Amino acid sequence: MTITLGDIAKLRSGWCEIIEVGNLPFGVASEIGVFSTLVYLSRESLLHINEKHPDISDIDLLLSCLVIQNGMVVQEKAKPNAYVCSYIEPNSQLRYVAVLKVASPDREMLMTSFRRLRRRQTRSFLRRGRLIKKHP
Template sequence: MGLELSQLHNLLLTPLAAISIGHLPPAVSAYLKCPLGIAYLSSFSLTHILRKHPDVSMMDMLCLPAMIKSGLWVADKRGCACVFYVHPETAKQYKSAIKAAGGGYETYISTFHRCNDRQRQSIVSRGGILV
């Protein structure tokens, strides 16, 4: 499943909308107790990410499907997991969090930002690696 820049632009223009980003790995889906295992990005979350993290562009966010598929997943608070990803072309490291919603049937990306090795190690040491 791919993600296009036009999808992100349309999401910004459409309040109360969401787009599917990809399928969660089975271990993450089980941890979040979300049998459907589909990760969504809402217009609210996209707006939040772009406002709170000005160093992240929508171009950076195009790596979200690859991040969901092959990132390092770490258990976080109940109903929440973190994923870390190093972009293969730019070597930039990103962190995202995903939360279960809708009675456990939907999962939404709640944040996406740059991170460093120290931040990743801190979170990995607190939670268990899922995938």
């Protein structure tokens, strides 16, 4: 599953309200308890990402499918419906994090935030959460 710049542009302009941005590994989806491996991005979340994280370009957002599929997944203890996917892009060595939330009652996964990560924040996620999947 990959998203395109066109998908992001349609979402931002309001032509659609939600797009698919990636697939969780099947083992992670079953551990979380969701019925589908698909992860969605809403227009509201895209606007949040653009406002709060202006360093994230649309090109960076294309990496979200890799972050979701290949990244480390940690469940936050304070928010049991929130999951953090951490990923190091192999070419640039930049760290990215996608924050996922399980939407009730449908049990769908939504990406609520996407941003760059600093080096020590990965350890912080591990201290504050439960490891579901390690980095490959």
